[in-house]
Amino acid sequence: MSKILKFNLNGNPTEVKSGDADTLLEALRDGLGLTSPKCGCNRGDCGSCTVILNGDAVKSCTVLALTIEGKSVWTVDGLIDGDKLHPIQKAFHEYGAPQCGYCTPGMVNAAVAFVNHNPSPTEEEVKDALSGNLCRCGGYKKYVEAVMAAVKGEFGPLPKGCDK
């Protein structure tokens, strides 16, 4: 059985056809052709599929697509305004945090959802917030440094929430 789901994606009303067993990750990647959420493990371990669901970072491979009806989903694609990067994106780029980059969209989403809740965190809190996102290239240090720089305003004021 498949169903048409209505939800809000990056601020836009969106419809996607979804099967009963499809995950949110499959709905985004296969249903909508949105490739920024990556599939690293498909079992909630690696965090490369992280998106922002109703304001919280979730691993989209562990969310049943049918449960997102009427909800709000943000991906890294929606955080950029024209060519203006979100301060977290800018920080990751300027600090050279991505190496192969496969974990980066998930890292951005995890970091943005976190700073939306906690705009002045400690370094320990940032490490904790990113602890569900694996980077096999080993670039954790720069991701943490970049988030700390962003919350200190090095790349402009942080927007309130995901809305541009």
Add this chain to the structure above:
Amino acid sequence: MNSVGKRIPRYDGIGHVTGRTQYVSDVAMPDMLTCKTLRCPYHKARIKSIDTAEAKKAPGVYALITKDDVPHNLFAMVPDHHVLAEEITRYKGQNIAAVAAITKEAALDALAKIKIEYEELTPIIDPEEAIKDGAPQVRPEGNNHMFDGSSVIRKIRRGNVEEGFKEADFIIEGRYSTPSQEHAPLETCCSVAYVDASGKLVIHSKAQGLYFAQGDLANVFKLPLNKLKFVGGTIGGGFGGMNSIHTDHIAGLLALKTGKPVRFHLTREEEMLYSTIRTPWVFKFKDGIRKDGVITARRVEVLHDCGSYTELGLYAVEKNANMIAGANLIKNLAVDSRMVYTNKMPSGSMRGFGVNVGQYAEQVQLDRLARAVGISPIEIRFINAFHTGDPNHTGNPIAAASTIETLQGVAAMSGQQLSDKYLAMSSEK
């Protein structure tokens, strides 16, 4: 000198932080089929019979292939590995059959309809057991075979180790071993293959060596090189694991068979359990050392667990043999480096493969020598260090030695006090 010493943004960094970078597993094409493979559930088995008739008729199936559908069923750096298993399977997870279907579910349903009868055979897993006489044979050529055909051991002989041991005040023996290691790139291996309008087979590949893969698979497909195009691109990590072919061959065969685009994307479980790895090594050292810290003789026996097919194992053994004795001038040296087949996934390349595993062993052994003599670990490295112009272990003169300067740098960075004698040392004699 516009960039040296300056912080410059990566040319592809914006794509990464905006999610716009397209990786191989992001490549999608209209009408694309999904590939899944039937993998052997045993470490070693004989395939007594295989019946794919019902599976081929399953809904949504466009093609199902076994060994008989492969034009030339051997591939890899040393082409001794079967694309799809012949009668004997040699490691758990070896590909036996592959299906291309409209969805992942249809592909898996079809695989479940293959009727296959196995005879489970006795595997050999432990490399030290596998080299013994009478051990179960992994391959008909024998467990210690090397496919270049010249010798089953890579040897280095310098001076006379027995004489060297006589000069020593202490004899120190050590056995060291390293385990398996999986590369675990975040993007698992993936290929998207299709036949383009000119009849050329195109493969979007995660291969780290596109021309290696192209040459290798031109044989498998029996295609001229101008009919086989590899498309590389940004990949979500490789770390050496993508020097070996895991999906390109099967995706390509199914694209040729169906005329449609085919994606073969490994699951995390497949990547972890069945792709090439850094395989285990065992190192046995016997060293003679004088009270003044000079190593008088060294004998090293190396055993590389190559898994069931050669892949890069032979190359790793040769690299290892050259490096295993370390950055030390040793006048009496005997190295025997060899590999052995076991019923495991093949040995691939991984970050300094063959070298850093040996250096782990060699460095721990050096510390033990230092303790036996009663000098500090850094002193023993200065005392035995290569100088510029010294012959390396295979006799070639070293053009620019840097061991001494590296040790001085390490001491400075770690806050270790060095005596004037060592501070004044230089690689230039």
